[in-house]
Amino acid sequence: MNEESLPELDLRLTQENLEDLYEYAPCGYCSCLPDGTLVKLNQTLLDWLGYSREELVAHRCLQQLFTMGGRLHYETHCAPLLLLRDQVRELSYSLRRKNGDTLPVLLSARLVRDTDGQPLVVRCTLFDITERRKYEQELLRAKVQAEEQGAQLARANEQLQAKNEQLTRINADLDSFVYTASHDLKQPINNMAGLFAELKHGASFPDPEAPAMVGMFEEALGQILDTIAGLTEVVQLQRKLEQVPLEVVELQPFTEEIIRSLQQRLGEYDAAFSLDFTEVPTLCIARPGLHSLLYNLLSNAIKYAMPGRSPRVHVRTSRVAGEVLLSVQDNGRGIDLERHGGELFQLFRRFHPDVVGSGMGLYLVNRLVHQAGGRVEVDSEVGQGTTFRIYLAG
Incomplete structure (x- = not known):
């Protein structure tokens, strides 16, 4: 084989494979008249739909392959845009298969005109977006779930804030009560301690158990005074720290x-x-x-x-x-x-x-x-x- 024959070989292989490339491309191809009548479909699209070529060519319109919502959109939006702009890109539709199932696709189309500028044929490319649609639905579900969780968290935060405010009020009331109680108790207890000291100093107790009882009373009195002092310290420190x-x-x-x-x-x-x-x-x-x-x-x-x-x-x-x-x-x-x-x-x-x-x-x-x-x-x-x-x- 000499070098001069290589271009001829390349041309022959291209011609042989061109139709095969069209028929079995990883996307769907079809051509239709301006009114939507199908005139050509590749094998990939036929396999997706489950129809034979004879069932569709010259017998069905492109829009008839869509679900009801898709048909309405094609006739009211896509077709007018094609006439106005000569092309549309990545419009989302759902194809209705022969067995009744649906297939989500993205449609891009170009309107071809004749030499007089009149619409001649529409060439369409369709991409299967089943996996993309699943991913989008998963994202949507995740978004809805996140929004629900966010709303629940917001409600929980509101409840927690309300509880915190309630606890703050309770603590403030408790501190005020403790301070008032300890302050009001302190003077009477001090008076009692003074009276007891005078009594112990000037009185005599014939009962042999009296000294032990006096000691127990002194210890109890000291504990009361320590408790009052401790309560006062807690509240005073709390108020001091706030300032x-x-x-x-x-x-x-x-x-x-x-x-x-x-x-x-x-x-x-x-x-x-x-x-x-x-x-x-x-x-x-x-x-x-x-x-x-x-x-x-x-x-x-x-x-x-x-x-x-x-x-x-x-x-x-x-x-x-x-x-x-x-x-x-x-x-x-x-x-x-x-x-x-x-x-x-x-x-x-x-x-x-x-x-x-x-x-x-x-x-x-x-x-x-x-x-x-x-x-x-x-x-x-x-x-x-x-x-x-x-x-x-x-």
Whole structure:
């Protein structure tokens, strides 16, 4: 074979395959007269429809292959556009197959005119968009589902907001009640304590059990005064925090000052503290709230020391998943979390009755942390110690 014969071979192969390319293209081809009468269809389109060529050519119109809505659209929109613009692109229709099934397609068409400009024939290309339609329907379903979920979430947020507002009002009313009650009770209790002191000083009790009863009364009176003082402290601190701006607190000197005040009050304990604020040396927080938080945790670490063991308290900060972690770890008595974990932060709950306390410290710690937008986690083992982990926004 010489080079001169190659163009001839290419032409022959092109002529032989041109009809095959038309008939078995991956899309449907058809030609119709301006009124829609079909004059030619490729085999691909015939296979899609399930008709023979003889059933359609010169016997059916293009628009008759569409569903009812498609026919109306073709006659009222597509056909006029073809006459006006000579072409249309990617119009969505559904073909009606011989067996009654439908096939979604995209139709593009061009109007061919004769030399006088009169409409001669319409050549159409149709693409099967079954998979695309399924995908669109899935997207639509997903959109509807997302909108429904969004609406449900919005309703849930509204309900949550209403609950939060209700809880805020309840807390405010409760704080006001507690403050008023503690204030109104404080003076009568102080008067009672004064009268009892005078009575004890000037009176004699012949009953041999009287001294024990006097001691019990004094202890009960002291507990009442401690409770009133604690309630007053909670409400006063809450009101103070609402007015105090946030500030950057240097943790090392701040904590050292708290430790000094504790050692002055609890000098009988051989307590040792280790501080590590290397990773997070400062916190942006309300200073009074942080003082009360650390004071309660550190004083508890000393008060609830394991008998026969010197308190060792480790305080450190770190960063965890975008949050600041403030941890306070001790080697004290520990708490049975399986028994008391659910009531750990409840008001007036105490887990070591032999140690003097009001049962308000952990309640106050939890409240302060939540007010700062954080959370508290606790690990504890009886006889080994407790670790409080406080997570705050970084």
